Amino acid sequence: QVQLVESGGGLVQAGGSLRLSCAASGSVFSINTVLWHRQAPGKRRELVAGITSDGSANYAVSVKGRFTISRDNAKNTVYLQLNSLKPEDTAVYYCNAPGRTSDYWGQGTQVTVSS
Numbered sequence: 001q002v003q004l005v006e007s008g009g010g011l012v013q014a015g016g017s018l019r020l021s022c023a024a025s026g027s028v029f030s031i032n033t034v035l036w037h038r039q040a041p042g043k044r045r046e047l048v049a050g051i052t053s054d055g056s057a058n059y060a061v062s063v064k065g066r067f068t069i070s071r072d073n074a075k076n077t078v079y080l081q082l083n084s085l086k087p088e089d090t091a092v093y094y095c096n097a098p099g100r101t102s103d104y105w106g107q108g109t110q111v112t113v114s115s
Helices: none
Strands: 002-007 010-013 018-026 034-039 046-051 057-059 067-072 077-082 091-098 103-105 109-114
Touching (some): 046 077, 057 067
16 A cells, blocks of 8 residues: 655745645555645646656646646655745645556645735
């Protein structure tokens, strides 16, 4: 099994920054691609960013140019740097790792951006 734990969320003002972390433990050998999603109340879950094992990254158009995803395989951790935050970025952010037999999800970390 794989366990994912997100951290780094908080309350920030518009224009501020946060760095989210997704730490993996357990059968981490099964992990290749790692994705970040977010979900605001009453809204659909949105794919924000993804990164492959070789470091190739993709972003949703709504965050491209403001967010950066990276990974440190030695630490079994994926990061999401959030810059130039906007109120519409407010959501619970989840990391997701498609595994060999199942998809793994963390519990989420809350990001709140005040105007």
